[in-house]
Amino acid sequence: MMAEGSKIRIAILGASGYTGAELVRILLTHPSAEIAVLTGNTQAGQSFYSVFPQFAYAKGLPTLTKHEEHDWKDVDCVFCCLPHATTQDIIKALPQHLKVIDLSADFRLKDVNTYAEWYGGEHRAPELQKEAVYGLVELHRDAIKGARLLANPGCYPTAAQLPLIPLVKAGLVLPEDIIIDAKSGATGAGRAPKQGTLFCEIADGIHAYGVASHRHAPEIEQGLSEACGRAVTLNFTPHLMPMSRGILETMYVRLAPGATVEGAKKVLEEQYAGEHFVTVLPGKEVPQTRHVRGSNHVFMNVFADRVAGRAIVICAIDNLCKGASGQAVQNMNVMFGLPEHTAIDFAPVFP
Numbered sequence: 189m190m191a192e193g194s195k196i197r198i199a200i201l202g203a204s205g206y207t208g209a210e211l212v213r214i215l216l217t218h219p220s221a222e223i224a225v226l227t228g229n230t231q232a233g234q235s236f237y238s239v240f241p242q243f244a245y246a247k248g249l250p251t252l253t254k255h256e257e258h259d260w261k262d263v264d265c266v267f268c269c270l271p272h273a274t275t276q277d278i279i280k281a282l283p284q285h286l287k288v289i290d291l292s293a294d295f296r297l298k299d300v301n302t303y304a305e306w307y308g309g310e311h312r313a314p315e316l317q318k319e320a321v322y323g324l325v326e327l328h329r330d331a332i333k334g335a336r337l338l339a340n341p342g343c344y345p346t347a348a349q350l351p352l353i354p355l356v357k358a359g360l361v362l363p364e365d366i367i368i369d370a371k372s373g374a375t376g377a378g379r380a381p382k383q384g385t386l387f388c389e390i391a392d393g394i395h396a397y398g399v400a401s402h403r404h405a406p407e408i409e410q411g412l413s414e415a416c417g418r419a420v421t422l423n424f425t426p427h428l429m430p431m432s433r434g435i436l437e438t439m440y441v442r443l444a445p446g447a448t449v450e451g452a453k454k455v456l457e458e459q460y461a462g463e464h465f466v467t468v469l470p471g472k473e474v475p476q477t478r479h480v481r482g483s484n485h486v487f488m489n490v491f492a493d494r495v496a497g498r499a500i501v502i503c504a505i506d507n508l509c510k511g512a513s514g515q516a517v518q519n520m521n522v523m524f525g526l527p528e529h530t531a532i533d534f535a536p537v538f539p
């Protein structure tokens with residue numbers, strides 16, 4: 189239990205990556221948080237600002253260390269920004285007094301077989317997989333309040349589920365016929381160097397990847413299946429865009445008999461009326477990644493299709509902020525009983 193007035197002592201595992209840097213950017217402004225530990229792997233031993241020179245102004249940040257070097261006594265909350273599958277063994281070894289917010293996909297899927305099928309093998313911490321609370325804040329706030337281990341949602345699944353879950357739950361959209369065309373900036377692939385994110389592989393063109401085989405499909409299906417009470421299979425195709433940040437999802441849906449686009453939009457407006465970070469745009473305004481860039485905001489809208497009975501739902505987020513570290517801090521605020529907007533209520537960066 190935190191002493192009144194004391195700050196939450198934070199460790200960020202994988203701080204030398206993009207989501208780690210985004211967490212530092214946010215937490216430096218958090219009045220109730222103190223960054224106590226930053227870890228890296230190949231970059232351990234370096235100062236944080238030598239790895240991320242944009243933080244040269246931030247005095248007193250800890251040097252990057254290896255996670256094995258810590259006994260965690262002086263830490264209250266761990267953000268885990270490690271690659272999938274690396275995470276579960278490390279989290280399993282952490283002491284129970286810590287609240288843990290995991291940004292990887294290790295604890296998001298509830299069904300062990302689905303996890304094994306999509307992530308290439310059996311889960312090595314099935315008890316923790318059961319315990320973890322899925323942290324899509326606007327839809328799961330009550331469960332998050334009591335969580336010790338939190339599975340922060342994937343970036344693509346955040347932009348898909350926020351609009352689709354209320355529509356499917358209300359019975360206005362048929363879950364059997366959903367096509368998600370998704371686009372992401374290259375920071376979604378992380379900072380570790382790889383051929384697929386070289387300038388020449390991304391600039392001047394776009395391409396689909398993970399066609400009919402991307403691991404975020406089962407995560408979105410899990411949320412929609414819970415919402416409608418039956419198993420959902422959908423089409424999800426991500427594309428890599430020549431930009432650094434941002435996710436745009438254009439979702440083609442079939443309306444249930446008798447449902448209208450106006451009715452669908454009203455459901456979203458009512459669902460998110462009290463939600464600061466989710467905006468259903470007015471009229472025919474189109475959500476754009478550049479209008480949520482660098483922020484925790486979600487912009488969405490619903491449009492009539494020319495094909496009778498169909499509608500088009502569009503949602504834009506910043507993959508590193510609402511799609512990862514911004515949502516992670518929003519979850520921390522809920523888990524620690526702090527005002528939910530603390531340190532993440534900043535405006536998008538435009539132009």
Ligand SMILES: NC(=O)C1=CN([C@@H]2O[C@H](COP(=O)(O)OP(=O)(O)OC[C@H]3O[C@@H](n4cnc5c(N)ncnc54)[C@H](OP(=O)(O)O)[C@@H]3O)[C@@H](O)[C@H]2O)C=CC1
Binds near residue numbers: 269507
């Ligand atoms: N980027 C995004 O938009 C999003 C990412 N995520 C998820 O968040 C997690 C982090 O992503 P991101 O920050 O982009 O990734 P990066 O590749 O940018 O960073 C990965 C971090 O993990 C460290 N690391 C790698 N392997 C090991 C290991 N074996 N042991 C200990 N540390 C290790 C790296 O250390 P070092 O560099 O020192 O070697 C680095 O700090 C991933 O699971 C990702 O899927 C979730 C939502 C969105």
Ligand SMILES: CC(=O)N[C@@H](CCC(=O)OP(=O)(O)O)C(=O)O
Binds near residue numbers: 375
């Ligand atoms: C552009 C790009 O490569 N994006 C990543 C998704 C982002 C991510 O890190 O996945 P999680 O949200 O599951 O952690 C991918 O397609 O695997």
